Amino acid sequence: MLTIKYIEEKDIARIHHLEKEGFPDPWSMSGIRESLRQTYTILLGAWLSDMLVGYVICYCAADEAEIARIAVAPSCRRQKTASALLKEIKRICLERQIKTILLDVRKSNLAAIRLYQTSGFTEDGVRKDFYANPAEDAILMSFSFGK
Template sequence: MSKLIIRQMEQKDIPQVYAIEEETFSMPWSKKAFEESISYYHTLFLVAELDGEIAGYCGCYQSLEEAEITNIAVKRQLRGHGIGRRLLEELMRIGKEQGAFAYTLEVRVSNQAAIHLYEKMGFTSFGIRKNFYEKPKEDAMIMWRHWEI
């Protein structure tokens, strides 16, 4: 694989990010949602760029020392190469520099690949949100990762 560059998401990235969002999620965010989200001061959205193309992205909203990871996705044909892990590592590194010491996310209970990645990265299950997802209806596992302050 060529050199992967992790950087802050920009407006110009949104068409490629949206294409990955559409191929990944049954209820994708709109382009407008990404445009608005990257403009807020309390958000951090990153992209993984490979040979000038967006290979994946992730984002979070931060409130004081807590951050909620809103979405993470990698192009279908590039999954399994560590891109998601690299994105999350960088997201949490930058967030920690900005004072975030606790991260939370929701993940479909059937998404064992993602759950396994999150567990390897120190996330722990803290419960289930019944019927959190639609299309198809499914429970979400709530996961947290904390650092010592």
């Protein structure tokens, strides 16, 4: 059974491992630690028994939130783990009176774009050459509560 809980410092090495599996430009251990220590960060993990198989990093400021990272271990994908993480992020954001959740995603990342669409996010526009390593356009997406 999948359990969603807040990430603690002891989980950072595993998050770093999942970063390397999921992204061409993985965050460093110190970058993840720094993010975790900020009061405006929500960092949730998804556990299958005692194995951390996915995580989401979200920043909150005033009535807006931003999904900074989400990834699931390759062997555990297409089992609704990321969907469960986004559902819990939405629940927490609603509780904190957040009105809108924003994110950006690489144009070629069709799996993530589809995930966000199935979780209720809609496309707001494109930011040209937003990413480096490799260079790519970003699709900007958002979810608004009460729509």
